[in-house]
Amino acid sequence: MSQVKDLIEQLxxxxxxxxxxxxxxxxxxxxxGPGAGKIAILAGALxxxxxxxxxxxxxxxxxxxxxxxxxxVIGITDPxxxxxxxxxxDAVQLVATERVLKQEFGFRTEDSSPSERxxxxxxxxxxxxxxxxxxxxxxxxxxxxxxxxxxxxxxLYGMREPTGTLRDLSESVMRRVVGNRIGSEVLTIGRxxxxxxxxxxxQAAMDKYDNGIRIITVELQDVVPPPLVQPAFNEVNEARQxxxxxxxxxxMQANQEIPRARGTANRIVSEAEGYATERVNRSLGEAARxxxxxxxxxxxxxxxxxxxxxxxxxxxxxxxxSVLIVQENQIPPLPLLNLxxxxxxxxxxxxx
Numbered sequence: 001m002s003q004v005k006d007l008i009e010q011l012x013x014x015x016x017x018x019x020x021x022x023x024x025x026x027x028x029x030x031x032x033g034p035g036a037g038k039i040a041i042l043a044g045a046l047x048x049x050x051x052x053x054x055x056x057x058x059x060x061x062x063x064x065x066x067x068x069x070x071x072x073v074i075g076i077t078d079p080x081x082x083x084x085x086x087x088x089x090d091a092v093q094l095v096a097t098e099r100v101l102k103q104e105f106g107f108r109t110e111d112s113s114p115s116e117r118x119x120x121x122x123x124x125x126x127x128x129x130x131x132x133x134x135x136x137x138x139x140x141x142x143x144x145x146x147x148x149x150x151x152x153x154x155x156l157y158g159m160r161e162p163t164g165t166l167r168d169l170s171e172s173v174m175r176r177v178v179g180n181r182i183g184s185e186v187l188t189i190g191r192x193x194x195x196x197x198x199x200x201x202x203q204a205a206m207d208k209y210d211n212g213i214r215i216i217t218v219e220l221q222d223v224v225p226p227p228l229v230q231p232a233f234n235e236v237n238e239a240r241q242x243x244x245x246x247x248x249x250x251x252m253q254a255n256q257e258i259p260r261a262r263g264t265a266n267r268i269v270s271e272a273e274g275y276a277t278e279r280v281n282r283s284l285g286e287a288a289r290x291x292x293x294x295x296x297x298x299x300x301x302x303x304x305x306x307x308x309x310x311x312x313x314x315x316x317x318x319x320x321x322s323v324l325i326v327q328e329n330q331i332p333p334l335p336l337l338n339l340x341x342x343x344x345x346x347x348x349x350x351x352x
Contacts, residue, residue, distance in 0.1 A: 054086040062098040064152050067091070073153055095152035100216060103167050105129065105174070106142030107221065130226065131175050137183035142222040143195070145170045145202065151212030162211040166202070170218075173201045187233075191220045 058081050059065045065077040067084060068091045084090035106129030108121040129140045147166065149155045155162055177198050181190055199218040206213045225233040297304040 051086040054088070055083055057082055057084060057092050059094065062096055063094045064097045066093045066095060066152050066156060068093070073157070076152060093152075093156060095149055095155060097149045097152055100146055100148055102147070103145045103163070103170060105144070105167075105171060106140070128171060131178045133178060133183040133186055134180055135182040138226055139178070139183055139186060140222070140224050140226055141174065141178060141186070141220065143174060143198075143218060143220045145218050146216040148214050148216055149212055150214040154210055154212030159209060159211040162209075162213055165209065165211065166206065166213055169205050170198070170202055173198050173205070174218075177201070187223055187225070191223060195220050 057065065059077055059079045061079045063079065065082070066073060067075050067077060069085065069089060071091075074090075084092060106125050108123065108125070110119040110121060126140075129142050130138060131141050132138055145166070151158075159165060174194075177194050178186055181194070186194065195218045199215055202218065203215040206215060224230065293304065293308070
């Protein structure tokens with residue numbers, strides 16, 4: 001109301017001076033004439049427009065509005081068009097509660113549109129990135145803390161500078177977590193564990209301060225040695241990679257040779273067992289055959305002896321070949337025995 005009154009008082013004296021009328025000494029100049037009515041109408045229209053414009057406010061989908069009346073918080077409104085008391089009676093503060101915010105440490109990115117490529121500021125921040133590990137090695141750590149405003153009221157009024165507190169606390173926690181580990185672990189296998197530990201500890205501190213900030217994630221962007229020792233670190237890293245490669249090759253060769261040797265051993269054992277089984281069965285068969293022949297021999301010795309004799313000749317004579325009987329002092333050989341015919345005769349005799 002005081003602002004509207006001051007505006008009217010500034011307009012009316014100026015109008016009265018233009019019409020040549022005014023009050024006495026010590027009294028304000030009062031506007032008279034047809035110009036004063038126009039100015040009053042204009043002032044009323046301006047006052048009405050300002051009242052109408054200050055009676056509504058819009059909250060974007062990613063925001064929440066904290067409404068204060070005479071300096072006291074009366075509520076939080078959701079996205080959309082809302083009404084409030086005009087003329088500064090209600091004040092509105094918009095807080096981006098659905099937007100993922102971030103704090104960068106050791107580097108900075110330039111503002112760009114979503115379609116553009118991320119651009120980094122060509123500047124180092126050694127006071128943030130250089131850290132001392134547990135084995136007294138200096139490494140350069142760059143990380144990002146992503147967070148979201150969970151409670152707009154606590155974020156605005158629970159702490160004077162919540163983002164500054166978040167930044168200082170994040171740097172302190174990261175230095176402590178890195179300082180509790182050796183340099184090789186920080187540079188290689190410990191990055192995920194470091195990020196998770198830092199996230200949990202930062203969130204615990206934010207809950208203790210009750211400033212409405214919710215930590216989403218902590219990501220280690222770049223963890224490298226300082227530039228002065230970078231060549232030496234690269235050599236050490238290459239040596240470690242070569243060691244791992246040789247170990248992997250040896251493990252692969254062992255995985256190939258050991259099953260192959262086991263397969264060969266199993267094959268030899270199986271062949272030996274099969275051969276042993278065959279010899280045993282053959283021996284058992286020969287023993288059974290001999291027992292049967294002995295039983296027949298005891299029954300009819302002459303017949304059995306003749307049959308064995310003929311069977312032996314049947315098996316032996318085909319392997320001998322031609323048999324020649326040569327008389328003494330006779331040069332050309334005289335074939336007296338036709339072995340194929342003799343074999344047929346023996347077979348015929350054996351069948352009888």
